Amino acid sequence: MNAKIEDDTGRFAFGGLDRVLHEKARLGILSSLLSHRRGLSFNKLRDLCSLTDGNLSRHLTTLQEAGLIAVGKSLKEKRSLTLVELTPDGKERFLGYLSLLEGIVSGALANTEAKPELGWKPA
């Protein structure tokens, strides 16, 4: 029996912070796509996020498997172009994630501002 359960147990577990979206490179990819509603070519996305071809491919596979993005081909000047877009579900989930993250950040910063610094003492 655990008699020491406290109200704030799990307060900083951030359960809703989906690792598929939170990973740094994927956060960049999803942010890029959110600000380019008509999608981005593979090469443009790679350059915006400063990723290698291999890294971008790997992250796109993860995002696609999670249903967050759609990857298709389009023809441009007779050349095949890989086009990447957010799915409607991906957009909704990414906006939910951003909103959650906004709350975490403002909560953390509020805690900092509310309490005066007491000074750090080595244990």
Place this chain on the structure above:
Amino acid sequence: MNAKIEDDTGRFAFGGLDRVLHEKARLGILSSLLSHRRGLSFNKLRDLCSLTDGNLSRHLTTLQEAGLIAVGKSLKEKRSLTLVELTPDGKERFLGYLSLLEGIVSGALANTEAKPELGWKPA
């Protein structure tokens, strides 16, 4: 020679987003410590972040090696207690990270609000 360099190359690379701080569990640990200036015991931190002993230990080692936290022992009622605190450098870096993240989130949300939805079309 790459003749296709564009102004927004790397715009979504988020280079300053340190993976040591960004990882979900460590984000929880650092947020907990930021709101508890006098430090937290190992057990309290574990409960706040809903981590296992093993997971918390592993993340504390990573944070300690990066100079972000200090781990010490104190005596409480004749029992040794592991106490975890942010270092001054850790506090500064975590605040910098939060500030960066705040900018990323507000930038992404602003992009969403500024442009009307054009509708998603499969490629």
